[in-house]
Amino acid sequence: MANIQIRKYREDDAEAVKEIFTMGMSEHVPSSFMHLLKQPITQMVLMIVFCALMTSSKSFLLPILAVTLCLAGARQFVVHVFNKYIDTSLKKDLNSISETYLNQKDSNFWVAESDGQVVATVACLPAVEAPGCLELKRMSVCRSHRRLGIAKALCQTTADFTRERGYAAVILYTSLVQTDAQKLYEDMGFEKIREFAVPEFPAKILNFTLLEYRLDLQKDRKRD
Structure with a gap:
């Protein structure tokens, strides 16, 4: 974690954030193809x-x-599915990060910076399907800066933010093919609570399964 600073998103981070997200999602094409x-x-x-x-x-x-x-x-076909998801995500919230995260209650977007370069991202906002929880989103770390503890630090930042605002838990969604992410979340104390198929037709063809994880902060509070 030398020379790594975690800070709130700024508008001049926009292009770096989009690039990190796009490259991170594109890396899942080979494993998704093998899954198919x-x-x-x-x-x-x-x-x-x-x-x-x-x-x-x-x-x-x-x-x-x-x-x-x-x-x-x-x-x-797999490349097309991922490109479509990337385009949708860019249009949905990554083109308006301040409006989606920074200007909303109990939401935030952080970046990890190394020597003046943005190398990782994470965000959170109130979970639509889980009242009383915040949802961790847009976790991505540049390949060149992995295995340095950055992802764990970003997870902890999100958990601390969630606890400070009085929410019971952090939830997140990841895919069956993202095995490294699953291991990271489980090491951080997240518990897998369900698996479900993505309803969209292209995802059904891929048999693309999502996993929901939950970090119960009330348990952490009891242990403290």
């Missing part, structure tokens, strides 16, 4: 395509080319 390939329906479609063309063409080349094209198309 492990789905039974994906494997069944690839097998049907291969066997059908193998039977009709009597050649290995055409089935292999067809399966290769199917895999390339599947990866582009």
Whole structure:
């Protein structure tokens, strides 16, 4: 954590925040693609395509080319899903961080700065689906500054902010493929309370599952 400062977001951080978020989300494309390939329906479609063309063409080349094209198309589909989510997020709140977080009650947006460069972000605001809780959002750390304790410090900053305002807990949502994030949250004392499928059609095709985690601050208070 040497030379790392956690501070409130400023307007001149806007481009750095967007870049960190975009790069962080794009990193999940490979693991999401592998998750798609492990789905039974994906494997069944690839097998049907291969066997059908193998039977009709009597050649290995055409089935292999067809399966290769199917895999390339599947990866582009995953890229499209993530790009759409990134674009939606940028339009929804990351283009108006001050209005969404800083100007609202019990909300905030922080950045971690290293040698004058923004290297990580996190935010929180009242949880819509969990009254009495704040929701941790937009946690992302530059690849070059991971494993330095920055993410844990940002989680703790959010927890302290939540406790100071009298909320019972911090909740957050992460995806099944974000295994490093899951480990981080569990190390910080968050408990996984449910899993659920994303209702949007593209996510259903991916069998994309979200996990809800909760950090109960009342338990922390009792231990103190």
